[in-house]
Amino acid sequence: MRADARKNHDHLLAVADAVITEQGADASLRDIARRAGVGLATLFRHFPTREALLEALLRDGFDELTARAAELETTSPPEEALVAWLRDFVACAHNYRGVTAAMMTAIEDPQSALHASCEAMRSAGTRLLARAQAEGVARTDIDGTDLFALAGSLAWLHDQPALAPRADRLFGVVVNAILTKSGVASAGEG
Amino acid sequence: MRADARKNHDHLLAVADAVITEQGADASLRDIARRAGVGLATLFRHFPTREALLEALLRDGFDELTARAAELETTSPPEEALVAWLRDFVACAHNYRGVTAAMMTAIEDPQSALHASCEAMRSAGTRLLARAQAEGVARTDIDGTDLFALAGSLAWLHDQPALAPRADRLFGVVVNAILTKSGVASAGEG
DNA sequence: ACCTGAACACCGTTCAAGT
């Protein structure tokens, strides 16, 4: 990549991060290009779709989450590992408002730029769930996609301004439904 | 209201029902007016905001749900009543894709045309929940707004095409988390 | 009283023309 292109690429990402943090995943692309002081067509050259831009923004966090799943698998007991990872996942998805719905459509569409990242998330979560199920601490009538769906719905709760204050407590309620033991019912109060 | 205005009003509602069923709550208002064979400004005259239009579409169903809550309170045991009403509520909210988020913002905004309907839903659900809590069949660390939030997140799941097939089963999982007894874990399989 | 076409300021997408 040419030096000026690289510079535009990085600057666009930084501006997009700020704007999407502020306005959500459906922020105006025109506005992003404008604030970056760059032609709108240049934004499209670097990120041909909105999802490609989201993917570039989310990739680092997703890679960290995948690594964290592997780490938790060896360092923490199954129940604790699953709950801790779910909490991190929801926090990451909630990083940009409205990104959860994009992930849910992307995971079913192999063409989507977000597809691979979502798949990685789902399989990481599935492994932690399977481990918990094998140890008898998680209900066995749900699979990794169900877990992904429940995590997504919790991230969605976070996105609703009216409900955000209760999202941590409801996280505890839903986690309690996933686990067969009930020692983590109150997860985020205080 | 003048006869021609009444006719436009009713026809717009019928067309809006079809278009929003097809395209979701963020369907193009221009498209609705176009399909109704009416000027766009006429749509705005009858329904000054998108929420006003949604409210007109949802009102009947919401009124039915309120009546149903009162009915269930006298005809069914507390647990059964709560679960049955929740199921109806989710089905109604899912009637139009994307309407759940609109409801969540409306319930916090007294100015919204949807506010009153949402408040009615919440208080109806709260009464059924309180009854179940008093009988010791529902956990006591959640309130009516939490219930509304969980129901909303289940409706959101229904809206995601990839997750819709699992929404009934996950309804069971979440309901199981709300109830203190566990006799309804598998709610929608078969 | 009610309706409408046109204007306005936006949006995402594309592409010929520039350097």
Next chain:
DNA sequence: ACCTGAACACCGTTCAAGT
């Protein structure tokens, strides 16, 4: 190889002008 302005077809909103 990379960037850009302009064009295109959309969108929601408003309002003067019509009946």
